[in-house]
Amino acid sequence: MMWKAIGKSVTGSLHVQAGKGCEDAIHYSIDNHSAALICFVSDGAGSATQAAIASKLATQTAHDFIVHQLQQHQPVTEPDIYQLAESVFDALQQHAAHSKTSLAEYACTLLGCIIFAEYACFIQVGDGAIVKNTGNDFYAPVWWPHNGEYQNTTFFINENGHPHLKVLVTEEVINEVAIFTDGLQMLTLNYESNTAHHPFFKDMFKWLRIAHHPDQVGSLNQKLEEYLSSATINNLTNDDKTLFLATRLQQSV
């Protein structure tokens, strides 16, 4: 059983106006040996001068940490995920020290999943969300993005001791997952009922499920980028946005 995955980070219209590049980042792959799906997404804080570097470094470091772990043929456990958060923190701290910049300028969120056939691991610091198909075509966020009371407050991976780190290792079988940054929360989540907005995910996954050739997945990935940059989306949010979607290749039994 393998995975079909698409994912893009796109610069928001506000950042385009301000001449800033994309401060969201995404890094994903499918591990050949274990068939695990690995994805990390990060949103660099708008106020942090090194936001773009931070988010790229965070996703890259987290991804490499897991790949390295899988090369050792080790299962991924809860302590490993905490270790992963540490190594991301260390990487940011090192970069800050090297550039003689304050670590505060490296504020970014981190969301990620490592999904195996029999179990799955999730990590989240800050806003955005990971949404999973609960097995009956019902989508649910693993954690509700908790910002505190105000819209402009959230938590970041560069906070020492990770007081707001959320980690989950579950034996639930996950066949479909989406990860997105806060730029898309207004479209993907229903804040009145604290649930995922189903039509959004159903419409997207429908196409990914029927794509059965790498070329088709590739063109969906292209379409995803176009969609995220479209006026439809830009009228609703001017923030950078990242969306990752993955569905397991169901083999007919």
Next chain:
Amino acid sequence: MDEYISFEQIPFGSDDFANNPESRCPCLLLVDTSASMSGLPVMQLNEGIRVFKEELTEDPLAVKRVEVAMLSFGPLQLQNDFTTVDNFQVPHLSANGDTPMGTAITMGIDLITKRKETYKAHGVGYYKPWIILITDGTPTDNWQHATQLIKEGEARNAFAFFAIGVEGANMDILSQISVRTPLRLKGLMFREFFMWLSSSMKMVSSKSPGASNTLPSPSGWSEL
């Protein structure tokens, strides 16, 4: 409270949350319109508020996010309940009566609390509310209760309260009421003050999480 509703001004139609899911940034103006504000001060104040609306309307993001409400107190009157800038009616304030500052603050805090409930009910996010008090006098009612509410609110991070004293204001009482140091307006620089307020509101409302709070300096309109 004696509330007069002008039917020309009600925003009749579906409520604004249905077609504007943006997070809201509430700003409450508590303006002193007691008799001592007569003449030039109240004229300049009106002009300042007009500029405030104009400045915010030109910003495509602020116009969707900043919500303004205004209470005037000579006789206490709700000039505008919370509404996005485009629906904000610039009132024509005139000056008379005494200075029921305590009652105005208490009612204002209540408006903020209710507005947060409305945001939650509609599932829209919001930013920390600002309360701006502008006065040129001394409260003529009980202001100790209001002071207590401000202290508690600031401690709970429920809002940010700013006091601006115009010539003649009792700065000593203002510094007891406000947790933050009250600022004194230079002359009648209402226009400059409201320009500063609109740029501050633009900054606050465009913030994504984690953004720092470096606001523009008030040096253009305040006496240090």
